[in-house]
Amino acid sequence: MGEFELIERFFRRGATTTPAGPVALGIGDDCALLQPAPGQQLAISTDMLVEGRHFLEDTDPAALGHKALAVNLSDLAACGAEPLAFTLALALPPERARDEAWLGSLAQGLFALADAHHCALVGGDTTAGPLNLCITVFGQVPAGRALRRDGACAGDDIWVSGTPGRARLGLQALRGEITLTPAALALARAQLERPTPRLALGRTLRGIASSAIDVSDGLVGDLGHVLAASSVGAAIDTATLVQVLADSLPSPGSDPHLSEDDLRTAALSGGDDYELAFTAAPGLRAAVLATAQASGTPVTRVGHIEAAPGLRLLGADGQPISPHYRSFDHFA
Amino acid sequence: MGEFELIERFFRRGATTTPAGPVALGIGDDCALLQPAPGQQLAISTDMLVEGRHFLEDTDPAALGHKALAVNLSDLAACGAEPLAFTLALALPPERARDEAWLGSLAQGLFALADAHHCALVGGDTTAGPLNLCITVFGQVPAGRALRRDGACAGDDIWVSGTPGRARLGLQALRGEITLTPAALALARAQLERPTPRLALGRTLRGIASSAIDVSDGLVGDLGHVLAASSVGAAIDTATLVQVLADSLPSPGSDPHLSEDDLRTAALSGGDDYELAFTAAPGLRAAVLATAQASGTPVTRVGHIEAAPGLRLLGADGQPISPHYRSFDHFA
Numbered sequence: 001m002g003e004f005e006l007i008e009r010f011f012r013r014g015a016t017t018t019p020a021g022p023v024a025l026g027i028g029d030d031c032a033l034l035q036p037a038p039g040q041q042l043a044i045s046t047d048m049l050v051e052g053r054h055f056l057e058d059t060d061p062a063a064l065g066h067k068a069l070a071v072n073l074s075d076l077a078a079c080g081a082e083p084l085a086f087t088l089a090l091a092l093p094p095e096r097a098r099d100e101a102w103l104g105s106l107a108q109g110l111f112a113l114a115d116a117h118h119c120a121l122v123g124g125d126t127t128a129g130p131l132n133l134c135i136t137v138f139g140q141v142p143a144g145r146a147l148r149r150d151g152a153c154a155g156d157d158i159w160v161s162g163t164p165g166r167a168r169l170g171l172q173a174l175r176g177e178i179t180l181t182p183a184a185l186a187l188a189r190a191q192l193e194r195p196t197p198r199l200a201l202g203r204t205l206r207g208i209a210s211s212a213i214d215v216s217d218g219l220v221g222d223l224g225h226v227l228a229a230s231s232v233g234a235a236i237d238t239a240t241l242v243q244v245l246a247d248s249l250p251s252p253g254s255d256p257h258l259s260e261d262d263l264r265t266a267a268l269s270g271g272d273d274y275e276l277a278f279t280a281a282p283g284l285r286a287a288v289l290a291t292a293q294a295s296g297t298p299v300t301r302v303g304h305i306e307a308a309p310g311l312r313l314l315g316a317d318g319q320p321i322s323p324h325y326r327s328f329d330h331f332a
Numbered sequence: 333m334g335e336f337e338l339i340e341r342f343f344r345r346g347a348t349t350t351p352a353g354p355v356a357l358g359i360g361d362d363c364a365l366l367q368p369a370p371g372q373q374l375a376i377s378t379d380m381l382v383e384g385r386h387f388l389e390d391t392d393p394a395a396l397g398h399k400a401l402a403v404n405l406s407d408l409a410a411c412g413a414e415p416l417a418f419t420l421a422l423a424l425p426p427e428r429a430r431d432e433a434w435l436g437s438l439a440q441g442l443f444a445l446a447d448a449h450h451c452a453l454v455g456g457d458t459t460a461g462p463l464n465l466c467i468t469v470f471g472q473v474p475a476g477r478a479l480r481r482d483g484a485c486a487g488d489d490i491w492v493s494g495t496p497g498r499a500r501l502g503l504q505a506l507r508g509e510i511t512l513t514p515a516a517l518a519l520a521r522a523q524l525e526r527p528t529p530r531l532a533l534g535r536t537l538r539g540i541a542s543s544a545i546d547v548s549d550g551l552v553g554d555l556g557h558v559l560a561a562s563s564v565g566a567a568i569d570t571a572t573l574v575q576v577l578a579d580s581l582p583s584p585g586s587d588p589h590l591s592e593d594d595l596r597t598a599a600l601s602g603g604d605d606y607e608l609a610f611t612a613a614p615g616l617r618a619a620v621l622a623t624a625q626a627s628g629t630p631v632t633r634v635g636h637i638e639a640a641p642g643l644r645l646l647g648a649d650g651q652p653i654s655p656h657y658r659s660f661d662h663f664a
Contacts, residue, residue: 030410050461078362129382134466
């Protein structure tokens with residue numbers, strides 16, 4: 001199977017080549033052509049997944065296809081953008097390029113999520129090389145209304161969607177570092193391997209949230225980007241974060257070594273959750289909760305923005321705790 | 333040097349973060365925001381370069397930075413689009429991530445070409461992994477006026493820009509398969525390592541060319557995509573192609589083994605030139621030549637489109653020749 005046959009068989013579909021809505025030209029020319037609706041800006045994000053770094057060699061290919069797109073859609077969610085289209089550049093080792101079952105599953109996982117969000121594959125590149133998936137995603141958002149990192153104000157509440165830290169617990173369980181009950185492992189593993197981009201929440205937070213970011217490298221690190229961009233500081237109620245994570249897992253662990261500290265570390269510095277962290281004025285709490293309910297997304301208030309720079313972590317008694325949490329860094 | 337410091341030091345520049353023209357938001361948020369001018373469509377292309385496949389380990393990093401963007405800009409040229417912006421996803425082995433001289437040269441080569449075309453880096457991703465550069469480029473083109481592959485008509489002339497095959501001769505010389513004079517080697521190597529995207533030609537061919545494609549995998553293969561998309565065939569005057577290539581090299585070879593057949597093979601199936609192949613009605617020859625002159629791009633008429641499917645290669649006497657030329661295929 002050659003390069004062009006591989007593309008034709010697994011990645012080119014009738015639906016994506018038919019010009020529809022903002023996609024004026026899909027796969028099969030030198031460029032794809034997009035035309036956002038009048039008054040809309042195009043939101044763009046790109047993410048690269050590398051075997052051995054972002055996923056293991058034996059990862060279910062359908063889950064890999066899902067996740068490669070999900071991490072990009074999560075960036076659109078964090079901007080409040082509506083997905084339109086994506087490109088896929090794929091480096092495949094020869095044995096993968098010959099493995100039709102693996103390619104078929106990868107495409108199935110990818111397109112299932114793409115179809116759920118009406119996001120068309122409009123172009124790409126396929127080459128031999130160490131396994132690497134690079135997706136660039138395109139969304140649209142009304143001009144001037146994108147959620148950004150630089151809008152947090154002193155006094156704003158800090159909110160998170162879902163349960164930050166659950167993906168990290170899944171990774172630790174797969175590595176044998178902790179033991180989870182089968183039901184808890186299933187949930188944690190699903191969070192790790194098939195994260196849900198919070199697109200409906202992001203869209204409905206436009207005009208409510210003062211800033212937003214997706215939690216990909218861990219809450220402390222990602223919230224740090226918001227604080228830096230907004231020139232503010234924050235206090236985080238770590239006990240609430242631990243409680244949310246513990247409550248989300250049916251019987252959090254049969255391993256006596258899974259301590260509150262493990263849960264706190266996962267919630268504060270565990271990456272790969274693709275939840276949203278966002279800020280909103282205290283007067284908008286009812287609006288945030290209504291928006292969360294309308295989009296079917298659990299949200300929790302976990303702290304507040306302060307004028308003084310820096311991030312303060314508070315324990316159950318409201319007193320500062322000072323463990324050192326690091327954000328994920330590929331070159332650290 | 334961590335991931336974010338690396339981005340900050342080498343890839344984030346004042347100029348690219350200042351919203352200007354169609355770039356409403358550049359590097360530093362979850363998404364970049366672009367707003368094409370009213371009536372314009374966004375042209376999008378993505379290309380991935382893998383070490384050991386698209387470039388050698390000892391490739392000059394400035395040339396690599398240039399080429400990674402050039403191959404993408406070439407796709408915009410083939411659509412007649414004007415560059416706006418690009419994203420860069422970069423997987424770096426740890427030793428490269430520590431090599432500040434290498435990173436600095438890569439960025440210098442990349443930004444020199446980007447600046448020449450007013451194309452801003454608006455976002456990206458940086459990760460550890462086998463060396464891999466994935467660029468997605470964005471251009472704009474008036475709605476409905478993009479050059480496409482599917483417009484070639486029987487009777488149209490076939491044109492090429494520059495000298496297809498020169499990059500292949502450069503690669504063969506670097507591999508020691510052929511010998512070129514120093515002056516010829518310098519030209520051939522520049523074509524291979526620092527191809528010139530034909531953006532000015534592409535833009536001015538809008539409304540003149542009936543179809544266009546960039547020659548990345550070899551003329552026979554790439555022209556084959558045009559023929560398939562347009563449901564036509566073609567006859568190619570191989571003697572003219574050989575002549576153009578030979579004439580472009582000061583004393584084409586001191587190696588007696590560099591035969592006319594070598595030149596023909598390079599011209600017909602050598603990839604990596606990033607020249608344009610395009611078609612236009614015979615009545616527009618003067619317009620094509622005027623356009624080429626205005627954009628400072630040499631062009632040559634090398635054949636014509638026919639109604640009968642298939643590609644016929646004609647020798648100096650106008651008689652068919654039947655060597656087997658293959659397009660480059662990463663998995664063949």
